Every structure is written in structure tokens, then in C-alpha cells.
Amino acid sequence: MKPLKKIALGMLLALAATATAGWFSLDKETRGLLKTVPTNRDLLFWSVPQRDAAFRALDRIPLLAKWRVVQPSSTPRSLPPGSPLALPLDLDAYMAGQRSSAILIVQGGKLRVERYGLDYGPDGRWTSFSVAKSFTSTLVGAALKDGHIKSMDDKVSDYITSMKGSAYDDVSIRQLLTMTSGVRWNEDYGDPNSDVAKFNNHPPEAGVPSIVSYLRQLPRQAPAGERWLYSTGETNLVGILVSEATKRPLAQYLEEKIWKPAGMEQQATWILSKTGQEISGCCIQAAARDYARMGQFILEGAKVQGQGILPEGWLQDATTKRADIGKPGRGYGYQWWTYDDGSFAARGIFGQGIFIDPKRQLVIASNANWAGGASSPKESEAREAFYKAVQQAVDAEAAPSR
Known part of the structure; x- marks a missing residue:
């Protein structure tokens, strides 16, 4: 029997053994996995076909991941339809170039564009990749409002005691959120020896979260607060900090x-590390x-029944430029990418975004699966042009007619 068929048979047996309603609801996602299931982490x-199959079902590959469930609201927020937005481009061509699985445009609280591709639809889930970073950042603000975190200027090792004695003794929560820790990190997605490629496979020390075990060995390269360097590992550390502070899973x-x-409206999942913590710089699966809805929630000030879940002014700080990333008109806030015109974005590799x-x-x-790779300049520039x-x-529609 060929190796891939053996794996498919093994997964089929796992399906039968697991026997959960969620598993048997996979339908085309399961069929896709059985045909093209990745065999490693x-x-x-x-490959592109492996990603097409797996991005819609990362939380249903038992050989690769474990996860926690995030239950939906019993009273989902409606997304009332609005009039179709007249776009100055060929949306079909754009989606084909992006290999988009979904594009939704909400404007003025109305859903004005909703399109799907890659044989994906509104009932499925798709992995977030680094879009999760902005979710994690928002939970830091919530923990601050709830009193679990005392100050943004507290040191990381005040909350994660196993980081004491590392380069993170000098790093504040604010610097961790803005990725200005000054600690060495390599985020090269094309290099199998980069930190971002290696940290998930790092053998953790006994009793220590895997990301803490990895990061506490890294040296300092610059003084804390003086240099911006994108680091998924540090967002994963933020998640550990929030869990330690709140005494509950992320x-x-x-x-x-x-x-x-x-x-x-729908159940979400969050994939876990080897040592059982949410990989908070990545890997929320959601519709x-x-x-x-998350974008609309943030747009409206992260409020519930008129009461903000974040400290006064925190969201403004989070979504405006706090660090210079070396690109004119752009910057980085608290795990949000910022634009000088006041807009901001959550971004994930392979084309995910809010x-x-x-x-x-x-x-x-x-949501997408870029053919050009994790951070393809071509697809990334096309997405910026689409925004x-x-x-x-929107401006043309609002302009007074002559």
C-alpha cells in the first residue's frame, strides 16, 4: 500500500474511532484531506494543494494538531445585507490572482460584498495565521481592564516567572506588543533554519511551555524599545502572559x-503547542x-452593550503607529499594522486579513492561499491595491452627484 493511502486509511480509522459530530460534519473538507493530507507539521x-486542503481543516488533522474549542454566541450578530458595492476592478480576476477562499466587505454596518472561492463557503472555517495576533493583543487590553495585568510597562518576567534570567527581563509588555524587544529572532518563512520555522518543533524543557523554553535561550541584539523586528514567537509569548495573568486558557x-x-455565529478553534498552550501568534480557525464580525467589533470600539471591554484610549493606542517599520505611511501598533490615514489591519501569511x-x-x-508563498510581495501588493x-x-459613492 502506498504511504499516502496508508495515511488516508489511518485518518479514516481515526474518524471512526473519534465519532464526534464535528468530525462527521467535515464533508468536502475531509474528502480533500484524505486526498492531499500533509504528512508533517x-x-x-x-504544496499548494496540501494547503488548499489543510487551511480549511487544520483543527481536524489529528496527526498534526490539538486544539481548544471557542463556543459561539447564543444570539449571533446579524450581518444585514446592503446594496452591492460598485468596485472599480474585476473581482473575479482579483480573487483568482489571490487564490481567495473568501472576501467580505462590510460598510456602514451592512454586508455589501460576500464572495467565496477554492470550493469554500460560509459554513466552513479557515485558519487565521497571524490575524490571530490582533485577537491576542485585544485580550491583553481586556486583561488590563479586568485588572489581571497591572500596567503595560510591567516586565514580561513579572508574569512569566520561567523567563527570569533571560533577555526578556528587560522587556515590558508594551515592548512585547510592539515587537521592539531587541531580542534576536529570524522570521524568514523560506528558511527552514529560521526561528519561525523551528520553534514549533523545539523539544521543550520539562514543565515549561514550549515557546518559553525556546525564547528564553535567545540573546539580546539591541536595547529594548529601540528596534522593531517582527516576531511570531513573541506574540506566542504574549499569549502565555495573558494565560498566566488571567489563570485560564487563552x-x-x-x-x-x-x-x-x-x-x-460559529464555533472556532485555537490550535495548541506541544505543551498544551494556544499558539497565540497564529492558528485560530473561524468562519x-x-x-x-471581529472587524466590526473593533471598528465599533470593542464594546458590549455600550461598555468597552478595553481601557479608555487603549484601542486608539493599539491601532496607531507605535513603531517604525521602515515603510512610508505605515507602522506597527499593538499587533496591528497601521496606516497614516487612520486605517489599520490584521494580517496573516498566505493572504489572510482583516x-x-x-x-x-x-x-x-x-482568506486566501497565495500561490506565491507565505509573504509573496506580488500578492501582498495586489491586496494593498485592492484595499x-x-x-x-466608498468615496465615489459618497461624493455628491453633479
């Missing part, structure tokens, strides 16, 4: 502070409409 180096806190209060423009009351949620085109369409 190194998702950065999977998925549970997400459910309590965001998923249910914001009116999410496209719920990603759009773009938010308060001025235009605009949210764009998108601008949508902004132009």
Missing part, C-alpha cells in the same frame, strides 16, 4: 471577552463571517 513548506478568555459578546477603516466605516475580511480600490469605491 512544516506547513510553511507544504481560548476560554477569547470566548468570554470577544467570541460570545461580539455575537460570533469568514466571524472574521468580519482591514479596518474607521473613517469610511469599512471592514474587509479576506485602496475599495476605499475609492
Whole structure:
């Protein structure tokens, strides 16, 4: 029997043994997995067909992952339809170029565009990748409001005692959120020896979360607060910090502070590390409409029945430029990518994103599987151009007729 058929048979047996309603609801996702299931955890180096199958079902590959469930609201927020937005581009061609699985545009609180691709639809879930970073950041603000975190200027090792004696003794929570720790890290998605490629496979020390075990060995390269360097590992450390501060799993806190209060419609999942903690810089699985609801929740100030879940002014700080990333007109906030025009975005590799423009009351949620790779410049630039085109369409609609 060929190896792939053996794996498929093994998964089929696992399905029968597991016998849960969620597993048997997979339908085409399961069929896709059985045909093209990845055989290793190194998702950065999977083929395009493997990613097509797995991105919609990362939480249903028992050989690769464990996860926690995030339960939806009993009273989901409606996304009322609005009139179709007249876009100055060929949306079909754009989606084909992006290999989009979903694009939703909410403007003025109305769902004005909802399109799907890659044989994906509104009932499925798609992995977030680094879009999860902005969810994690929001939970830091919630923990601060709830009193679990005392100050953004507290040191990381005040909350994660196993980081004491490491380079993170000098790093504040604020610096961790803005990725200005000064600690060495390599986020090269094409290099199998980079930190981002290696940390998930690092053998953890006994009794220590895997990401803590990895990061506490890294040296300092610059003084804390003086240099911006993108680091997924550090967002994973943020998640550990929130869990330590709140004394609960991150998925549970997400459910309590965001998923249910914001009116999410479908169950989500959050993938766990080897040592059982949420990989908080990545890997929330959710429906496209719920990603759009997250954007709308943030656009409206992260409020529940008029009461903010975040400290006064915190969201403004989080979504405006706190660190210079070396690109004109852009910056980095608290795990949000910022634009000088006041808009901001959550971004994930292979084309995941939530773009938010308060001025235009605009949210764009998108999922994809870029053929060009994890952070392909071609697809990334096309997405930026798409955001601008949508902004132009909103402006043209609002302009007085002559």
C-alpha cells in the first residue's frame, strides 16, 4: 500500500474511532484531506494543494494538531445585507490572482460584498495565521481592564516567572506588543533554519511551555524599545502572559471577552503547542463571517452593550503607529499594522486579513492561499491595491452627484 493511502486509511480509522459530530460534519473538507493530507507539521513548506486542503481543516488533522474549542454566541450578530458595492476592478480576476477562499466587505454596518472561492463557503472555517495576533493583543487590553495585568510597562518576567534570567527581563509588555524587544529572532518563512520555522518543533524543557523554553535561550541584539523586528514567537509569548495573568486558557478568555459578546455565529478553534498552550501568534480557525464580525467589533470600539471591554484610549493606542517599520505611511501598533490615514489591519501569511477603516466605516475580511508563498510581495501588493480600490469605491459613492 502506498504511504499516502496508508495515511488516508489511518485518518479514516481515526474518524471512526473519534465519532464526534464535528468530525462527521467535515464533508468536502475531509474528502480533500484524505486526498492531499500533509504528512508533517512544516506547513510553511507544504504544496499548494496540501494547503488548499489543510487551511480549511487544520483543527481536524489529528496527526498534526490539538486544539481548544471557542463556543459561539447564543444570539449571533446579524450581518444585514446592503446594496452591492460598485468596485472599480474585476473581482473575479482579483480573487483568482489571490487564490481567495473568501472576501467580505462590510460598510456602514451592512454586508455589501460576500464572495467565496477554492470550493469554500460560509459554513466552513479557515485558519487565521497571524490575524490571530490582533485577537491576542485585544485580550491583553481586556486583561488590563479586568485588572489581571497591572500596567503595560510591567516586565514580561513579572508574569512569566520561567523567563527570569533571560533577555526578556528587560522587556515590558508594551515592548512585547510592539515587537521592539531587541531580542534576536529570524522570521524568514523560506528558511527552514529560521526561528519561525523551528520553534514549533523545539523539544521543550520539562514543565515549561514550549515557546518559553525556546525564547528564553535567545540573546539580546539591541536595547529594548529601540528596534522593531517582527516576531511570531513573541506574540506566542504574549499569549502565555495573558494565560498566566488571567489563570485560564487563552481560548476560554477569547470566548468570554470577544467570541460570545461580539455575537460570533460559529464555533472556532485555537490550535495548541506541544505543551498544551494556544499558539497565540497564529492558528485560530473561524468562519469568514466571524472574521468580519471581529472587524466590526473593533471598528465599533470593542464594546458590549455600550461598555468597552478595553481601557479608555487603549484601542486608539493599539491601532496607531507605535513603531517604525521602515515603510512610508505605515507602522506597527499593538499587533496591528497601521496606516497614516487612520486605517489599520490584521494580517496573516498566505493572504489572510482583516482591514479596518474607521473613517469610511469599512471592514474587509479576506482568506486566501497565495500561490506565491507565505509573504509573496506580488500578492501582498495586489491586496494593498485592492484595499485602496475599495476605499475609492466608498468615496465615489459618497461624493455628491453633479
